[in-house]
Amino acid sequence: MHGGTRSTGSCTSLDLLTQAQRHAWLDEFRALMIWAASEVDRTVLNTSGRME
Secondary structure, eight states: OHHHHHHHHHHHHHHHHHHHHHHHHHHHHHHHHHHHHHHHHHHHHHHHHHHO
């Protein structure tokens, strides 16, 4: 019984850790996409500025 309880507890902890890691990864990915979008905007503005 105790062994089963211990494994259940570790499973729950592992799920929470994985969930936290997933949220952190999503935050990093979102920040990267925002940065990439700003870089693209800057490149497009620079290109259109040179063309005019």
